[in-house]
Amino acid sequence: MTQDIDVVVVGGGQAGLAAGYHLRRQGLDFVILDAAPVPGGSWQYMWDSLHLFSPADHSSLPGRLMPAQPGETYPDAGHVVDYLTDYEKRYDLPVQHGTRVDGVHPDGERLLVEADSGTWRSGAVISATGTWSRPFLPAVPGRDDFTGRQLHTTGYRCPADFNGLGVPPAGGRGSVVVVGGGNSGAQIAADLALDGVVVTWVTQRPPRFLADDVDGRVLFDVATARRRALDEGRGDTGGVASLGDIVAVPPVRAARDAGLLHARPMFTRLTTTGIQWADGSQAEADAIVWCTGFRPALAHLAPLGLRGPRGQIPTAGTRAVADQRLHLLGYGDWTGPASATLIGVGRPARDAARDIARLLSS
Template identity: 40%
Template sequence: MITSLEPVVIVGGGQSGLAAARAALSAGLRPVVLEAGAAPVGSWPDYYDSLTLFSPARYSSLPGVAFDGGDPDRYPARDEVVAYLRRYAGSIDAEIRTGARVTAVHPRPSGGYLVHTDNGDEIAAAGIVAASGSFGNPYLPVLPGQDAYAGEVRHVAHYRRPVPYAGKRVLVVGAGNSAIQVAYELAPHARVTLATRAPIQFLPQRIRGRDLHHWLRVTGADLLPRAILARLIRHAAVLDTGVYRDAITAGLLTRREMFTAFTADGVIWADGTHEPVDAVLFATGYRPNLDYLAPLGALDDGMPCHVGGVSTTHLGLVYLGLEFQRSFSSNTLRGVGRDASHVVAALAGDESGGSRRRRQSTKRSPVRR
């Protein structure tokens, strides 16, 4: 239980950090939010220009503040989400420091933590909410011959718009939503091939006239625990109104089995054939961006040791915004608020989970896909 007058430091001022700040205030704690960027909007301004949410506005709000105006069944665009997060931050009576990147968290012998930032600040904290997301840590695999390849190799985290790829031969690696969305956007401008290890799996965006997220909510599937999700979800799936599947069927997008190596000017496909390509975009996911916790010994090969977002290695340390942290929607606008209430309750001592979690495995980490 946190009884100190020292604040709870929330690392990250995006959707997870803001949800944590609101939950902390409701629990009677004093949150201080440290955001590396210039505004409390997380990584949203850095996503590609055409990005839209995969869930309608009516299902995409953080606790206490809804998306305002417009059709509630619309899919908010990137800049609308940025504006929403600015408004949400303004609704929270908490200290939010921008331009404050956390570089390290150290334990104190007397209890609690000392948080260091890149501008030289040291902040004593009674507890830590690690809500720094994963966008800053994109996973980029390394394949044979990659160093000798003369073309462009980048993660979709650094992709913005199709214009620079006009007339080029482009491979997009991945079978998830971002891979398909980027490949589809590029297709009218470039010759695009999707490289995947397995056939792409599609989920219908609308069922019986309603968005899939309506059914996830009414059936309770959005709240299925992580242990069940790990058994049910083995591969990435793409939400589709039919346009992406039709694009592949019509030949606008070509899908091939993942290539095995790079050459100086292209790639070698699984069947041994060589193809020259100008650029390769990897949509291969992200890993939690938690290096600042390394001094604590709280990580296992870079992954947090936790149960439901509550650290199994350190009292007063919790996580927020991890993929499948507690449910299918844990790292989304629509779901992070539930997890925020859960982990903040653990910090505030409103749950009896402290002794119980110390008896559980200290090697549990987010589901990897």
């Protein structure tokens, strides 16, 4: 059975919920289809020690301030999950959890959304699936030869997961190579090193730490100023990238100041027991954590044939350039400045809802 509806939102994480909030304010009939069985988006899968870069009052979705977490300046991932769960209930958003969307197809003037629980014919679609379900692993020679444990950021939880690996040195807990010079690489390397794990941190370029007093509030303001400058035809300020790559959250500062975060250049291959650099030098490893980023989860949009360079769909704001019925939300700056953040997704979600309301009314 096919159901007719104004808008289908694919993805029920922070971007999907922000979209739902604004679609309701526009008086549109919509449904949010989310593959996860419970609320919380990707935050429910984060590692145990992860905290936000920003205080609670600067990490909120539209309409509802995130309450402070007792004893924490920067809330942890569990607090974010609780907030998103409450947000979904508070606004009675029509989220259907455990529903996987297989494809979005053109259907005359409308779009046909096929899911494992049914089919919707809608006037517009907002894709808000994020990137967490598409971890990226680089094609490094020897990756299949390594006999130790390999996992991506998505599989990391805590240092205790590495108990019993190899034959650790006195006072140690095995050796782990952490690959990646972004926030996740630095934070996971710090998490392991502060817990006594022998860590080799490997990055493509020397890590660039932001000033210790820079947090998410500053990053949001910088990203917004860059977008405003570009929209007004002024020069590119460089945005967040001009400040550095790594936010010096407290654990990262502690590990850095203790001399535990010394990055080495990227290796050229894996061996059966570790890694090898171009000069032939090697390091043994019991495990490798690939903190090598993600790609946008857009497979459900493949039937529309809109993918452009680097696998992205060209957009004007959040709207797909080649199909005004489709909006993409929360994938990064190419779908709105800071749109992959809690506080940043509200404005592009509002703009998308307004744009869709105008389209459907015409």
